[in-house]
Amino acid sequence: MKRHVLARILALLAVPALCVTAPVAAHAAAGAGTGSGDGWIRLAHLSPNTPAVDVYLYSFGDSSAMIVLKHVGYGDVSPYERVASGQYSVAMRAAGAAATSSPVLSTSVQIEPGHAYTVAGMGPESGLRLTILDDQLTTPPDHALVRVIQASLLQHVVNVALGGHTVAPSLAFASVSGYQTVAPGTDTIRVTAAGGDANKAVTLAAETVHTLVVLDGSKGLEVVDLEDAAGNTSIPASGVATGLGGTAPQGPASTVMWLVLIAAGSALVLAGATRMWLLRRWRVTRLTRLRA
Amino acid sequence: MAAVLRLWWQGRKGTGRSAGGRQRFVAVAAWVVVGLATAVVTVNVVSHGSTAGPASGTSHGGRAAQSAAGQNAGGQRASSPSAAAQSEMASFTRAQVAIWMARQVSPSAIVACDPQMCSALQATGLAASRLLVLRLSAADPLGAEIVVATLAVRDQFGARLASVYAPEVIASFGSGPARIEVRYVAPDGARSFEASQAADRGARVAAGQQLLRNQRIHASEAARVALTAGNVDPRLLVTLAALAAQPMPGQQQVSVAAFGDSSPGAADVPLRDAEIGAGPQAGMQAMLSFLLAQQPPYQPAQARLVRQPDGQYLLNVEFDAPSPLGLNGGP
Numbered sequence: 001m002k003r004h005v006l007a008r009i010l011a012l013l014a015v016p017a018l019c020v021t022a023p024v025a026a027h028a029a030a031g032a033g034t035g036s037g038d039g040w041i042r043l044a045h046l047s048p049n050t051p052a053v054d055v056y057l058y059s060f061g062d063s064s065a066m067i068v069l070k071h072v073g074y075g076d077v078s079p080y081e082r083v084a085s086g087q088y089s090v091a092m093r094a095a096g097a098a099a100t101s102s103p104v105l106s107t108s109v110q111i112e113p114g115h116a117y118t119v120a121g122m123g124p125e126s127g128l129r130l131t132i133l134d135d136q137l138t139t140p141p142d143h144a145l146v147r148v149i150q151a152s153l154l155q156h157v158v159n160v161a162l163g164g165h166t167v168a169p170s171l172a173f174a175s176v177s178g179y180q181t182v183a184p185g186t187d188t189i190r191v192t193a194a195g196g197d198a199n200k201a202v203t204l205a206a207e208t209v210h211t212l213v214v215l216d217g218s219k220g221l222e223v224v225d226l227e228d229a230a231g232n233t234s235i236p237a238s239g240v241a242t243g244l245g246g247t248a249p250q251g252p253a254s255t256v257m258w259l260v261l262i263a264a265g266s267a268l269v270l271a272g273a274t275r276m277w278l279l280r281r282w283r284v285t286r287l288t289r290l291r292a
Numbered sequence: 293m294a295a296v297l298r299l300w301w302q303g304r305k306g307t308g309r310s311a312g313g314r315q316r317f318v319a320v321a322a323w324v325v326v327g328l329a330t331a332v333v334t335v336n337v338v339s340h341g342s343t344a345g346p347a348s349g350t351s352h353g354g355r356a357a358q359s360a361a362g363q364n365a366g367g368q369r370a371s372s373p374s375a376a377a378q379s380e381m382a383s384f385t386r387a388q389v390a391i392w393m394a395r396q397v398s399p400s401a402i403v404a405c406d407p408q409m410c411s412a413l414q415a416t417g418l419a420a421s422r423l424l425v426l427r428l429s430a431a432d433p434l435g436a437e438i439v440v441a442t443l444a445v446r447d448q449f450g451a452r453l454a455s456v457y458a459p460e461v462i463a464s465f466g467s468g469p470a471r472i473e474v475r476y477v478a479p480d481g482a483r484s485f486e487a488s489q490a491a492d493r494g495a496r497v498a499a500g501q502q503l504l505r506n507q508r509i510h511a512s513e514a515a516r517v518a519l520t521a522g523n524v525d526p527r528l529l530v531t532l533a534a535l536a537a538q539p540m541p542g543q544q545q546v547s548v549a550a551f552g553d554s555s556p557g558a559a560d561v562p563l564r565d566a567e568i569g570a571g572p573q574a575g576m577q578a579m580l581s582f583l584l585a586q587q588p589p590y591q592p593a594q595a596r597l598v599r600q601p602d603g604q605y606l607l608n609v610e611f612d613a614p615s616p617l618g619l620n621g622g623p
Binding site for chain 2: 056058059060061062063066086087088089091101102103104105107108110
């Protein structure tokens with residue numbers, strides 16, 4: 001009886017154990033295949049009149065390391081995904097397209113160790129292109145960095161100022177400004193265009209990197225502040241603090257998160273199995289006593 | 293003529309996709325060009341004393357034909373059978389170039405050429421709007437993506453053609469004065485092009501090595517050598533990585549049998565075609581469907597399945613020229 005119960009427990013534990021080893025092994029294999037160090041990548045849909053898409057990243061060195069983001073709509077920016085450094089093909093497919101339809105290759109990106117990238121779908125639908133932006137993660141001491149992505153089709157050219165300081169003059173649709181070093185503090189972003197304005201208060205802490213995205217909103221121009229990195233740690237800020245969302249990854253992004261989740265799951269299973277075993281043992285003892 | 297027949301036959305073979313109409317048109321147009329060239333040659337040979345080109349002294353085309361017919365620039369008469377033979381060779385080479393261009397060059401590329409060459413290209417189906425005719429007054433071939441360097445064009449731009457404007461030969465036909473080179477025009481100059489080319493080769497080497505580590509990709513020894521050396525077109529590399537990640541019925545791996553060269557006479561251009569398989573029809577058909585769904589720059593010029601004697605299928609895929617730079621790079 002004891003042997004039977006132990007076998008059950010071992011079988012129950014085998015599943016989470018596999019779950020632990022498989023992703024770790026896959027991650028290790030991917031890492032081993034591409035040299036030391038990982039990089040970071042996120043995806044952004046910034047084409048106002050392009051319907052939502054599913055985005056696929058195919059690793060050159062490891063087909064199992066494919067990343068899929070479903071139903072990415074205009075204005076959506078995914079959290080950064082940690083990926084093994086190396087080359088990736090990027091493809092897209094209309095969201096909701098038949099499973100048998102093929103994704104269309106759009107670009108490829110070389111992920112360097114310790115670097116972060118934004119793959120942004122930009123331009124009008126008729127001229128949609130995926131642009132690869134090299135995201136900066138560190139700042140000069142006691143300063144912040146700001147850049148602007150102009151993704152408004154309604155206002156083809158905008159001027160963006162932070163306080164009284166212009167950070168992106170005459171920025172055309174589907175273009176990106178360079179990074180500007182600014183003093184930390186709370187200030188107002190002022191976007192002006194021929195057909196409308198937008199203002200937004202932002203707090204730029206020291207040693208943070210921000211991407212300001214100018215979008216077409218339901219009531220005119222909108223500005224979104226993405227905090228890309230903080231603390232000069234060479235690790236980008238996880239997730240998007242602006243509520244753009246919509247592109248939640250298929251699971252936790254980092255290996256640590258996987259391990260924590262799997263360990264918690266294993267503990268739950270172990271606790272459940274132990275409880276079952278104790279209950280059964282108690283019942284058997286009780287039955288034996290009653291019979292006696 | 294055997295070469296023309298071979299090219300025509302290749303044209304017939306390569307009609308496996310939606311571009312089939314274009315291929316048939318090219319094949320027919322090629323025959324028209326060859327026929328016209330033969331007629332011109334016949335007239336030349338019979339008359340033995342007539343001028344070598346139809347527009348001698350008035351255009352580059354005339355100059356080219358005259359030069360090819362024994363360097364008789366200045367309107368002198370071609371008075372020997374060897375001059376006629378050289379003229380025939382020049383016409384034949386133009387026809388070869390025209391056929392190759394129609395089959396191999398990107399349908400969006402602007403092509404600079406002398407008037408005679410432009411006529412031959414137009415006869416094979418290249419739209420006039422894609423041709424930049426190089427008159428005597430043309431200072432450079434800039435504005436085009438490709439320049440067809442006949443003797444007349446080489447004479448016109450001299451050493452600057454290769455050293456400044458168009459450093460890369462993507463195909464070459466014929467020999468001697470009749471030699472015609474198809475060159476890629478570097479919009480930012482030769483020096484910038486060479487730097488980009490070196491960076492691109494490095495990126496192709498890295499990408500090729502990563503593909504070789506992919507357990508879903510199997511490469512023959514020859515294919516491994518090409519991948520390791522960075523000799524494979526970046527569009528093929530990107531496509532192979534994506535193909536390996538697709539679910540393919542009955543297919544565990546993408547097996548690359550060979551990479552091919554569709555650029556005669558060009559020493560250092562990436563290999564633009566590949567032979568994938570063999571495998572069962574369902575898996576290979578899935579790969580073909582993936583390829584045919586692509587858009588430029590990843591849309592192949594040709595993709596088709598070839599049934600093997602053992603019932604397996606091979607997938608032939610070919611991209612057009614020139615190979616783009618920077619596709620495997622970073623931001």
